[in-house]
Amino acid sequence: MEYIKSQMESFADTGASINEITITEPMWIKGNRTVKIYWEGPKDRYRFIHLNERGHYDRSGKWVETKGKGAIDRAMRAGREAYFEAVKTAIGGMI
Template identity: 55%
Template sequence: MSNVQIKGEKELLAQLEKRLGKEKMDEVSDIALMRGAEVFVEELKSQFASFKDTGASIEEIQVTQPESIHGVRTVKIHWKGPDNRYRIIHLNEFGTVKNPNPKGKGAIARAMMNAKKAYRKAIKDTVMEGFK
């Protein structure tokens, strides 16, 4: 499969929106974002499983519904739950002065790198399905 370079991305998006309507564009992009988030969350869970203790960090991973932030459709992945793991996720990711290299150091960054191709494929496939 060869790479395709598109010039005039803004014009292309404007034409698609003109032909399909803003609602259809938002609907397709929302579905694509949620499928892409699923791919990323699965990779994130596999990265966190390597240093799992109670499993609370994995269980508390949440994905928001798509929303517009400064005109861009976005989903957020965060931690929310009874064990309040959001308070310590950054400590696992970056370390501390006393423990500069915890077992989970860089797990989120690794998940982002590992899921990049699968995320893009999920987005691309969903968009192609949505415009048929």
């Protein structure tokens, strides 16, 4: 989750989107160990996250590239590498 917060800080205004990041406990979904990351809180930032991540059209119909475009995706890719390193270390200690 820290990777996501650090990526989002580059375009943070009030910090509401960062403050509303929520993560579930690990769970099994279709045989895969998974956690879900979502936005929940009093400012309802979940409504805007997809706009920041992908870009959007403004009221005049012009495409807007946001400062945060791809921030969550970058963080997830970076976190994936850290996850696999942790698993390799744990497995190495068991052998």
